[in-house]
Amino acid sequence: MSDYSDKFQPIVDLTRTIYGEGFIPLHRPVFDGNEKQYLIDCIDSNFVSSVGARVTEFEQRMAAFTGAKYAVATVNGTAALHVGLMLAGVERGDEVLSQALTFIATCNALTYAGAHAVFVDVDRETLGMSPDALRSFLVAHVTRKNGHAFNKQTGRRIAACVPMHTFGLPCRIEAIAALCDEYGIALVEDAAESLGSYVGSRHTGTFGKLATLSFNGNKVITTGGGGMIITDDEDLAKRAKHMTTTAKIPHPYEFVHDMTAYNYRMPNLNAALGCAQMEALPRFLEIKADVARRYGEFFDAEGVTFMRSPAGTTSNYWLNAIVLDSLAERDAFLEYTNAQGVMTRPIWRLMTRLEMYKDCQHDGLENSRWLEDRVVNLPSSVPGGAMGA
CATH class of the missing domain: 3.90.1150.10 (Aspartate Aminotransferase, domain 1)
Known part of the structure; x- marks a missing residue:
């Protein structure tokens, strides 16, 4: 030394x-704005869990900031990615292309969805997935049938591609998106670290079918723990909210659920922090x-x-x-x-x-x-x- x-x-x-x-x-984290006041407001309102006005407000603020049409808040970024992959059509036994240079949450989420990870290399300049490496892998290992991509080595369907914008540095997402379109692979951006990052004037996370964000305590803004699914697809947004709220069918008093789903909704207390953080x-x-x-x-x-x-x-x-x-x-x-x-x-x-x-x-x-x-x-x-x- x-x-x-x-x-x-x-x-x-x-x-x-x-x-x-x-x-x-x-x-x-930095809390030098309205965080305490918004938390007190939540406590006074008695809405501290997954029902509350701040959740909706936080979602609206995030959609407006990123330019996405819809945003659905979750308990953390891993939960957002888990549900996001399922919404993108990933099924048990499928494969998902990603990068080995990533935080483990990326791989854990696709494992929760029952998928198998396949790793392609990154660019040294971005630390994110290399479209050159992606193209080389697709050309060498993938065949297309009926609009889907299949791995010639394993026979499994490649259902999605999950690049990450590492440390907030945008990867070459436009080239990746073009390859995914060419091969019929759903693009799900792991934008957990890139809130406030842009390609040109377009926010990261708006190039694929959907994207996910994280608001862990060490992120640019934090809700203590929290995540978000962003998308331009209204149907996906509705399904995201349904799947993250135990798939309960709205009713004044009956408890009817139409699928096995998840209790992944962000609590109002966390969203209150998020609203104040968005102001800063x-x-x-x-x-x-x-x-x-x-x-x-x-x-x-x-x-x-x-x-x-x-x-x-x-x-x-x-x-x-x-x-x-x-x-x-x-x-x-x-x-x-x-x-x-x-x-x-x-x-x-x-x-x-x-x-x-x-x-x-x-x-x-x-x-x-x-x-x-x-x-x-x-x-x-x-x-x-x-x-x-």
Whole structure:
């Protein structure tokens, strides 16, 4: 570690210039608006669970912000993706194309739906699914019958494709969408990390059949725990609400349910937080963009690769990331910074290196493996008080 200390200490100093002294978390929530008042209003109204005006308001605010026609709030992002995959037509025994460089919730959700994961590689520039790798996989391994795609190796139907906008950096979603259309594969965007990210003027999550968002405590905005399904399809939105509210048929007093469904509806208390956070979201995004600018200027001068929003896109910079030279340097960096009270972390371990998904089909994952050894996240919260010089 001593070999790297001269290189790493200036990074620690920079984070302290931005965030101050003491322990610096990776990403903390900020509640400096109407959060407390809206929670009190909920308590006073007695509507604190899955029925309440704030749930509807939060959904409407989210639809308006993203440009989607409909939004359905859920208890968390994993639940949103689980239901979203079922709404997209994924059935037990199907396959879903995704990326191995992702948070485990992506794979867990498709497993809940009874599907098998198949992994294709990512782009080094975006950390998200590579349309080039996707096309290569489709050409080599997929045959089309009756408007559906089938894996020639397994014989299973490939029902959906789930790319992720990693750390808020938009992937090459337009090219991915075109391939999915060509092969008859439903596109479900995992936009859990990309609220406030755009391709041109179009918000991430609006390119496929539907998309899902997350509002966990470490996201750009938080509801404590929560997620959202967004879509332009009215029928899918209605079915999403039905499936996430135990499939109860509306009636003044009878309890009639028409399918096995889920109790995934977001509580009103969480939605109250979300409404207040939405009021602050534009300001949060401006501040996070400035933090990313400061990181970028510093790392440019140091000759270290800072992950910037790809050309033609706007990132929310949920988690800022750098690419180090080797696994050894990465491990030394993590040890040094965390020992100094500056929380940093590596990118996720590849899904194919986890026991549950080690036998999943993949394309070699060359870029994913390279990035796994080198990418680390830096503190990325909205700073409190002055930003510094």
